[in-house]
Amino acid sequence: MPFISEAASAIKSRFGFHNLSTSEVAPATVPSPPDLLKSVSRENSSLSLVAASAVRSIGEWEDDADASSGSMAQQQTQSFEFCEDPSFWKDHNVQVIIRIRPLSSSEISLQGHSKCVRQESCQTISWTGHPESRFTFDLVADESVSQEKLFKVAGLPMVDNCIGGYNSCMFAYGQTGSGKTHTVLGDIEGGTRRHSVNCGMTPRVFEYLFSRIQKEKEGRKDENLKFICKCSFLEIYNEQILDLLDPSSSNLQIREDVKKGVHVENLKEIKVTNARDVIQQLIQGASNRKVAATNMNCASSLSHSVFTCIIESKWESQGVTHHRFARLNLVDLAGSERQKSSGAEGERLKEATNINKSLSTLGLVIMNLVSISNGKSLHVPYRDSKLTFLLQDSLGGNSKTIIIANISPSLCCSLETLSTLKFAQRAKFIKNNAIVNEDASGDVIAMRMQIQQLKKEVSHLRNLVNGGAENLDNDTSIISCAGSPGPFKWEGLHGSFSPFVSEKRTSQKKDFKVALVGAFRREKDKDIALKALAAENQAAMQLAKQRQDEIQGLKMRLKSFYEEGEREMMSEQINVLQNKLLEALDWKLMHESDSSAVQKADVDVKAEVLHDPEISNKEPGTPWRSSINEENEFLRMQAIQNKAEIDTLHEKLGFCLEEKEKLERHANDLLTRLEEERSLRDLKKGNTAN
Numbered sequence: 001m002p003f004i005s006e007a008a009s010a011i012k013s014r015f016g017f018h019n020l021s022t023s024e025v026a027p028a029t030v031p032s033p034p035d036l037l038k039s040v041s042r043e044n045s046s047l048s049l050v051a052a053s054a055v056r057s058i059g060e061w062e063d064d065a066d067a068s069s070g071s072m073a074q075q076q077t078q079s080f081e082f083c084e085d086p087s088f089w090k091d092h093n094v095q096v097i098i099r100i101r102p103l104s105s106s107e108i109s110l111q112g113h114s115k116c117v118r119q120e121s122c123q124t125i126s127w128t129g130h131p132e133s134r135f136t137f138d139l140v141a142d143e144s145v146s147q148e149k150l151f152k153v154a155g156l157p158m159v160d161n162c163i164g165g166y167n168s169c170m171f172a173y174g175q176t177g178s179g180k181t182h183t184v185l186g187d188i189e190g191g192t193r194r195h196s197v198n199c200g201m202t203p204r205v206f207e208y209l210f211s212r213i214q215k216e217k218e219g220r221k222d223e224n225l226k227f228i229c230k231c232s233f234l235e236i237y238n239e240q241i242l243d244l245l246d247p248s249s250s251n252l253q254i255r256e257d258v259k260k261g262v263h264v265e266n267l268k269e270i271k272v273t274n275a276r277d278v279i280q281q282l283i284q285g286a287s288n289r290k291v292a293a294t295n296m297n298c299a300s301s302l303s304h305s306v307f308t309c310i311i312e313s314k315w316e317s318q319g320v321t322h323h324r325f326a327r328l329n330l331v332d333l334a335g336s337e338r339q340k341s342s343g344a345e346g347e348r349l350k351e352a353t354n355i356n357k358s359l360s361t362l363g364l365v366i367m368n369l370v371s372i373s374n375g376k377s378l379h380v381p382y383r384d385s386k387l388t389f390l391l392q393d394s395l396g397g398n399s400k401t402i403i404i405a406n407i408s409p410s411l412c413c414s415l416e417t418l419s420t421l422k423f424a425q426r427a428k429f430i431k432n433n434a435i436v437n438e439d440a441s442g443d444v445i446a447m448r449m450q451i452q453q454l455k456k457e458v459s460h461l462r463n464l465v466n467g468g469a470e471n472l473d474n475d476t477s478i479i480s481c482a483g484s485p486g487p488f489k490w491e492g493l494h495g496s497f498s499p500f501v502s503e504k505r506t507s508q509k510k511d512f513k514v515a516l517v518g519a520f521r522r523e524k525d526k527d528i529a530l531k532a533l534a535a536e537n538q539a540a541m542q543l544a545k546q547r548q549d550e551i552q553g554l555k556m557r558l559k560s561f562y563e564e565g566e567r568e569m570m571s572e573q574i575n576v577l578q579n580k581l582l583e584a585l586d587w588k589l590m591h592e593s594d595s596s597a598v599q600k601a602d603v604d605v606k607a608e609v610l611h612d613p614e615i616s617n618k619e620p621g622t623p624w625r626s627s628i629n630e631e632n633e634f635l636r637m638q639a640i641q642n643k644a645e646i647d648t649l650h651e652k653l654g655f656c657l658e659e660k661e662k663l664e665r666h667a668n669d670l671l672t673r674l675e676e677e678r679s680l681r682d683l684k685k686g687n688t689a690n
């Protein structure tokens with residue numbers, strides 16, 4: 001599909017991105033933002049990685065530290081603070097950030113420094129077209145926000161969330177050339193932030209991840225804490241999944257099962273132990289992406305790339321082994337404007353539409369999720385595209401998700417910028433339900449001992465609440481409360497009464513009170529959670545039953561449609577009507593030729609009549625001729641009616657088939673959801689029991 005590459009380069013050159021030939025070298029004085037992944041895939045020649053870094057016309061960008069500070073001063077009158085809210089992720093699971101990139105020199109030469117957006121605060125931005133529209137997001141990063149700053153605000157908490165056992169996902173959205181790859185990868189060739197100020201989120205995230213893992217391991221030596229990190233890198237192009245770490249594979253399939261959840265079958269996963277390993281995989285993936293791009297004649301901006309890292313940790317405490325699991329997805333989406341402005345038509349448009357199917361389904365998924373969060377009950381078409389199917393957890397599911405919507409501030413991109421802002425605003429309403437993915441297992445004796453211990457604790461605390469010092473036994477017990485001030489010794493009422501002992505008692509009593517309050521709070525929380533779970537379960541069961549009834553009814557209808565010959569009857573009816581119509585048309589044609597003969601005779605007769613003064617004064621129409629006309633008219637009407645009936649039946653048939661497909665899809669979704677609900681319920685039950 002060379003047209004796509006052509007269209008891509010046309011758009012790029014319109015916005016000022018000129019690919020240099022391999023012989024061209026970037027000016028040595030300008031720090032490079034090479035975005036290796038993109039640059040290698042944009043070039044079809046076999047560039048070396050080093051040469052590839054010079055592919056992008058880096059000299060024209062205003063992001064050169066000196067240039068940007070100079071020109072920014074001209075353009076940006078006010079700069080807003082860009083900093084994170086440390087408590088954000090406690091209460092939220094979705095964060096939407098707008099990133100404005102600097103103007104390119106081509107944009108400046110086309111439209112000068114005029115901009116289509118005006119930042120109002122660190123959270124609001126106005127689109128200055130007609131009518132002017134104001135948008136509010138979690139954060140707005142202006143041109144001056146550096147890669148490091150963005151990482152600290154968005155990337156660092158994402159890693160912390162993963163270490164805490166939450167799935168996390170970062171999407172970079174925006175039109176071609178708006179800075180998605182700069183944000184996600186940036187200059188990966190330069191290594192991590194120690195080596196390049198332009199390296200993007202991914203290298204920084206992994207550098208921080210491994211430093212945190214090291215710290216955690218050092219701080220929790222006694223728990224024998226272990227981490228395993230596995231990476232995979234894939235590309236979705238034209239609704240096909242390619243493994244960028246194993247170019248020999250192609251068109252991989254997405255599977256879903258209770259154990260593994262949604263996953264890509266046969267996708268290569270590579271164990272990584274440090275940031276260098278990850279960068280190596282990124283570079284390898286980038287070079288394979290180049291191969292894929294050459295084979296398929298595509299450019300990277302037409303495909304989505306998903307870099308995934310699975311972080312598993314395992315530790316032991318009191319004979320119980322804990323497992324934690326988190327999936328980190330870093331997604332660089334295809335350029336969002338492609339379909340509209342690629343200029344493709346006909347077959348090519350169809351192809352471009354297919355390429356963009358993921359993106360439009362993403363939009364639809366988000367729209368439906370927003371409607372659902374507004375109380376509507378809607379089907380979310382996750383399975384309609386590979387991207388949304390694969391990342392369904394990140395959209396409305398079990399994940400903490402960041403969407404970075406990249407925009408160009410130039411007037412040249414005004415409409416695309418508005419559409420990105422609108423997309424981002426809708427995404428703000430997505431509600432995710434992130435939970436800590438943790439499991440515990442251990443030898444039965446250790447678990448029993450823990451349960452025993454907890455039972456003792458509860459019974460002692462109960463007694464205490466009942467004011468029952470008198471109920472307490474004389475035994476001295478060791479009580480340990482999870483989250484309480486630590487294990488302490490219970491001496492019943494039979495201690496000595498020295499002032500020292502009394503003081504000790506008072507402090508013990510205080511400890512008890514604190515522990516008691518904690519234990520009750522925990523018990524209450526668990527009670528509430530249990531009740532909510534039971535209610536949820538009940539509702540889910542009811543829903544499942546309702547759905548099952550619906551499915552049953554629909555199955556019956558389908559059965560009768562297929563088995564009891566309803567379908568055949570309809571097809572037969574259509575055939576009969578079609579035959580009738582054909583007959584009628586034949587008959588009509590036949591009579592039309594007759595009537596033309598009649599008309600000819602009529603003309604002859606008329607001529608005779610004209611020449612015969614005897615009959616020239618009589619009526620012109622004869623009864624047999626008008627009866628033919630009447631019959632013709634009648635048949636014509638009948639034919640029209642028959643045609644209309646056939647059309648209706650066709651429509652009905654089409655509708656029935658569509659309904660059937662929808663219902664089957666719905667039934668499948670429901671079964672999957674039911675499975676998920678059940679496993680979630682079991683998991684929750686397990687957690688509550690622990």
Ligand SMILES: Nc1ncnc2c1ncn2[C@@H]1O[C@H](COP(=O)(O)OP(=O)(O)OP(=O)(O)O)[C@@H](O)[C@H]1O
Nearest residue numbers: 033056063101175176177178179180181182301335
């Ligand atoms: N915030 C920024 N600061 C400096 N330069 C930037 C910034 N954002 C983007 N750029 C530069 O803009 C150019 C285009 O960015 P990038 O390739 O990341 O766009 P993209 O959205 O990924 O495009 P595509 O959809 O075509 O892949 C690159 O040269 C990049 O270095």
